[in-house]
Amino acid sequence: MMKTVRIVLLAVVVAVGLAIALAWPRADFVPASSPAAWASTPANIARGAYLAQAGDCIACHTARGGVAYAGGRALDTPFGRFYGPNLTPDRDTGIGAWSADDFWNALHNGIAPSGRLLYPAFPYTNYTKVTRADADALFAYFRSLPPQRQANRPHDIRFPYDQQALLAGWRLLYFRPAEYAAQPARSASWNRGAYLVEGLGHCSACHSTRNSLGAADGALAGGMIPTLGWYAPSLTANHEAGLGDWSDADIVALLGTGISPRGAATGPMAEVVARSLQYLTPDDLGAMAGYLKSLAATPVRAQPTPALLPAAEQVLAEGGRIYGAQCAACHGDDGKGRMPAYPPLAGNRAVTMTPAVNAIRMTVNGGFPPGTRGNPRPYGMPPFGHELDDAQVAAVLTWIRASWGNAGAPVTASEVNRYRAVSLD
Incomplete structure (x- = not known):
């Protein structure tokens, strides 16, 4: 009996081993054009800095209040918490000991210099499309930064998602490394x-x-x-x-x-x-x-006005009253707003989308557009969550989504309650 059990266990181990061997990724390698491609020249560094901004690398690789690209930013996912690693050229905690090929392999294949598979919280599933020339320019830029000795925090990932063998299987299902291939029929x-x-x-x-x-x-x-x-x-x-x-x-x-x-x-x-x-x-x-x-080249499809329950007439009346008291001064009685300060609500598909979560979040918590060079002093939306209860928020949004030709489905108090307490961090 024990001999049979050992044979079965051995067969299972062999089968799992073969599956892992088949699933384990093989690197897709594209050589650099020349060592000059990652040399720390002003041109390479400037190009790499621009590409790093295009990729929004700073968002995940910079802790709030921390040194740019020194890592530490927490990224919560359904599978656990990940921390952006240090991209500065410190040899012990950053990428100072990496080669250009190591950097390319991480970006393109999602594989660390040690051979460890990277988790797709790092979006190599998209970055694999980046050309080798752009990857080399990015490497030149990150190598030009002042080294920051800041140890990388280990990810806090739940079992079994922390198993490399399972990640290899995930990649087999969902990831194929490949540079972007231009479509010759397009401009x-x-x-x-x-x-x-x-x-x-x-x-x-x-x-x-x-x-x-x-x-x-x-x-x-x-x-x-x-x-x-x-x-x-x-x-x-x-x-x-x-x-x-x-x-x-x-x-x-x-x-x-x-x-x-x-x-x-x-x-x-x-x-x-x-x-x-x-x-x-x-x-x-x-x-x-x-x-x-x-x-999205197809014409806008008209959406049917949602059917209203008998009680909804009272909801609409209450929503209209709240809009007149709280919203009309900025967004106008006609819902057209006054740009650039106050965006329009009439014909604004961001307001009528299903689910209505974004409209709920903005009404409850308020928010600002970003401060940018083209809009350095943005006007903000004040929070109304402390003034309006769930039913009142639902009423005013239902009224907005049914006014001025808008055709969004009614919002319920339970929907508002569901998203009221969601944290942004």
């Missing part, structure tokens, strides 16, 4: 926009639905941002944030300044604009705008 500007959106900009990290294993579908079709309690709207569906009927100028304004005649960037997107997008060139912002418009 150079379109391809540049696609490269920035799909690669360095890693827009799908937020604007895509994730499955139970944390894999993003990559389709930019929108999804809840795990643990943050914000909804990143679809960039392909015009009834959400699809940009097919926006002008290029309005998209560029939103990405580059955080405000546009069509609305304002708030919540997590405000940080992206403040730390990353505002520093991109007009050409690159225009390229992103053109690419995003092409994803």
